[in-house]
Amino acid sequence: MATNAHDLDPRRRRTREALLSAFVSLALRRRYHEIRIDDLLEASGVGRSTFYEHFAGKDALLVASMGDALALLAGVPIGRSTPPQLAMLLDHFWHNRAMAPGIFQGAAHRVVRNALVLRVEEALKHGAGGSVRLPRRLAAHTLADGLLSPIVAWLAGEAPCRAGDFAAALHDASRATFASLQIAGPA
Template sequence: MTVDDVTDRRVKRTRMAIFEAFRELVLTRKYDDIRLADIIDMSGIGRSTFYEHFRNKDDVLVTSIEPLFSALAKIPPGAAEREHVQFVIEHFWEQRRFARIVFRDVLYEKLSRKLADMIELEIAVGDPAEKRFQSVAAASAMLGVIRAWLAGEFSMTAEDLSRRLMQTARQEVGGDD
């Protein structure tokens, strides 16, 4: 085992402790009432260790959801695999108590911005303004539909929702016309 392997495991363990503490706090408190000190205390790490990994609690939120958003970001350019998208949708459903919290208000805006940034890196549109427009539109549409589904505004299987998201997003983001 190399020093890099040990360091990598330590980094993963630290980040996982932070993510788990953050998740627990989000489920038990209002987001605005969560302080960095709470995350640090609950995760059992030091303040300087926290700052080696994250800037603030918003950074923890956005970083924790990034792997899930990577599948959604591939939908608009048509590069997503249905199985990956369905996995994400099923995960949101299984974790709907947490998802309903983070898909609210200010947090929803932060997540929407993050997904739009990720989509922007994926789509091939020459004009920067058009690229941003399409990215924001696709992110808002997808997350809005997922949020409404989680809230029970309509009933659909995760498989059907995945398929519909893929069809709709590809139609809306088509490139320069």
């Protein structure tokens, strides 16, 4: 169940925040596949039925915990997100990179990647400023993978560089990829 946190009454907002906080706390200590719903319930003090009033499951909780990051990344190809915003996100990822193996590998990576693909596809639908040559879903996969794969490699330490430099290059590459996918308009 998708819920906008701003639309919740204070009690529901606190419950949602407790679940998100419990998830982050557990994700710092365990890999995603090791986190069970019962662990989340115990750590948050929330009952099972209340959990399911807020989230369809653990995957939905993971996506909600990354909602702002996914929205920012989805905005990069179409120019809604700027290099400084991206640099701030990359700095955040870097300072929390202890969570990276738990979130950017295995089942969690698939969940995050699929959520990013959906966000990019939605961004292409509403505000891309033109049509893409590929079906929107394929274009979204192309753009999402072009963003996520280098971030995962960077967080793994495969190619060290400053977050600001990486953000500028990633922004430019994503915008160029998007431009290459667009259908040329009338001359």
